[in-house]
Amino acid sequence: MTSALRRPAALLAGALLLLPTTTACGSDGGDDPSASDQTSAPGSTPPAPEPDPSETPAGGGPADPDQRLDFAAVETATADLTSDNPSCAIVRWSPNETGVSGQVDFRQLDCYGDQDAVDVGLPALLQTVIWVEMPSADAARKYAQDNLYDDKQALVAGPTALIVNGLWGRQGTDLYAEVQAACGCGELVSAAS
Incomplete structure (x- = not known):
């Protein structure tokens, strides 16, 4: 019976280890910009921020209305x-x-x-x-x-x-x-x- 009781405890411990990593992927980090770094697994890259709709993918910033279109x-x-x-x-x-x-x-x-x-x-x-x-x-x-x-x-x-x-x-x-x-x-x- 002892081994049967350990198995759920081991599974629960493994799930708890995964929880902070899973939470970091779905979290926006709140007001603390370093929050995602604290909950990410060691060696992983924090998720990229959502793109701002006023930014363009090529420029990485707002479109320049004064720049000539080639x-x-x-x-x-x-x-x-x-x-x-x-x-x-x-x-x-x-x-x-x-x-x-x-x-x-x-x-x-x-x-x-x-x-x-x-x-x-x-x-x-x-x-x-x-x-x-x-x-x-x-x-x-x-x-x-x-x-x-x-x-x-x-x-x-x-x-x-x-x-x-x-x-x-x-x-x-x-x-x-x-x-x-x-x-x-x-x-x-x-x-x-």
């Missing part, structure tokens, strides 16, 4: 956009030399129904995504707010703006987040009131 980040993020719209079977970025008054650079993502249309340069849908660089942050913000699709938002980053057409639906919303995380820049703006 077109390369936009081009990379849009490389895998797909649409069920048959007029948008193929997407291509192109410069727009006529663009807008005062532009420094203007790029547009156009949609083509098939390769033949691409070969002759006749897009079915123009400017489904726009990236523009203006001479100033104020000019970029004004351009973005004046050219929003429906009641959507645009990403403005210093003198640059990214505007996504409603054609892209959820992919467009995700595109803003992906680009902002990649560059650690910009802020979403709505239409001017």
Whole structure:
């Protein structure tokens, strides 16, 4: 009988040894920043703090609204956009030399129904995504707010703006987040009131 009584006691002792480690994983540490260090098992790393929603993964801090959005980040993020719209079977970025008054650079993502249309340069849908660089942050913000699709938002980053057409639906919303995380820049703006 003695060994039968020891077994539950040994199990209970083992469970008590695990309890502080388990508690540390689920605890936020309270007001004491070193609380998780006191309850973690020796040699283990304390859990990472929850990310602040205002921080971007790439920058590790708040997005810098004044930092310019490089077109390369936009081009990379849009490389895998797909649409069920048959007029948008193929997407291509192109410069727009006529663009807008005062532009420094203007790029547009156009949609083509098939390769033949691409070969002759006749897009079915123009400017489904726009990236523009203006001479100033104020000019970029004004351009973005004046050219929003429906009641959507645009990403403005210093003198640059990214505007996504409603054609892209959820992919467009995700595109803003992906680009902002990649560059650690910009802020979403709505239409001017």
